[in-house]
Amino acid sequence: MIPFDEGRARLLLAHACESAGLPGPGDARLLALGENAVFDLGDPAVVAKVGRGPELYERAHRELTVAHWLAGQDVPVVRPYGAVAPEPQLAHGHPVTFWHRLAPAVRPARPADLAPLLRALHRLPLPPFPLAARDLLAPVERWLASAEGHVDPADVAFLRHRRDAFAAALPDLAPQLHPGVIHGDALPRNVHVGPDGPVLLDLENVSHDLREHDLVVLALSHDRYGVPGGEYRAFTEAYGWDVRDWPGFAVLRGARETAAASWVAQQAPGNPAALAEFGRRVDSLRDGAAEVRWYPF
Structure with missing residues (x-):
């Protein structure tokens, strides 16, 4: 390859x-x-x-x-x-x-910049073309296969087991919000704050699914990637709800963590930093160590 x-x-x-x-x-x-x-x-x-x-x-x-x-x-x-x-x-x-190309950013995007964009997106009717569900676990096999020979097979087996377990649990989730159009990867890095205000980027994963998907992303960023508590609260206040209060949060978070750990695998060949990050993420999941900091790639 x-x-x-x-x-x-x-x-x-x-x-x-x-x-x-x-x-x-x-x-x-x-x-x-x-x-x-x-x-x-x-x-x-x-x-x-x-x-x-x-x-x-x-x-x-x-x-x-x-x-x-x-x-x-x-x-x-x-x-x-x-x-x-x-x-x-x-x-x-x-x-x-x-x-x-967008005009130069006037400042970095913050979580609170994302909230009104998601509110606007979540109010939309379905488009006149089909949108698939947000199957965030679907690419896991491709990501893991791309790292064959570069990562520990035991780690790969562990992530496949987690994928299967969460894939079986996701269909039983009862949403708090009405399902509809979602961004699918709702992070501040996918917002550009230009002279005319925030603009939404990276629309590849726009889907028709639980709107909780878009809110779990930032909750996980607070838990794993160091988004400060004050910025997370500003996001939930601007959106109007904290997804962590939802009974299905742990399942959707676990599925998202499994995908995020697997995603790094494709970067591991030839990239020692990515290989180390892959190991950090897998070890923390295996140990149930929800407080271990992850680093973005």
Whole structure:
């Protein structure tokens, strides 16, 4: 398997830019490397997202569709770049999408900036196209398989067991909120605070599911990633409810932790820091140590 690293992503980006009729990426700046490699092309004012593998094509296509719909619903979201075809470009099977670059941020996004965006999203009716459920455990097998030979097989077996247990428990959850449109990865890092206010980013996981999904994300960020208590309270006050009061919280949190630990596995090959973080997350789950701090990648 060809590793998906910055060099590989740049080659795929160059191919996609040529297919889309855009100038070569030249000194494009890498912004993030995870499920996608995200690049700022500089000139034109475009951001490109290069998918890690061909299996992400449908998700990339759905993200473009969702972005157009949300913009039409007056939800502040990042907008697809209109000067290219309205579907993902394919670069050796990898989906590549292009987006208008936003004006520079006036400050970092805070949890309280996320709350009104989620309230607006959660008030929407269903769109005129199908939205899948937020099956956050579905990619676990792909993430773990990508790390084969690089992580402890016992850790992989442990996460698979947790995945199966939580997958069996999720359908029995009784929601407090009415199910509907959700973001699916509701974190401050997916909010950009520009001159005109907060804008919602990364729409790949927009789904039709329990709205509690969007609230558990930040509760877990408070517990595991160091979001201060005051900022978390500002978020719950702005949204109007604390998901930790919901009886289903522990199940949804456990499923999210299982996915988050598994996600790091795909970064482990060739990345000692990711390998160490994977071990930290798995050990804390195995030990039931909910207070152990995790670090983002």
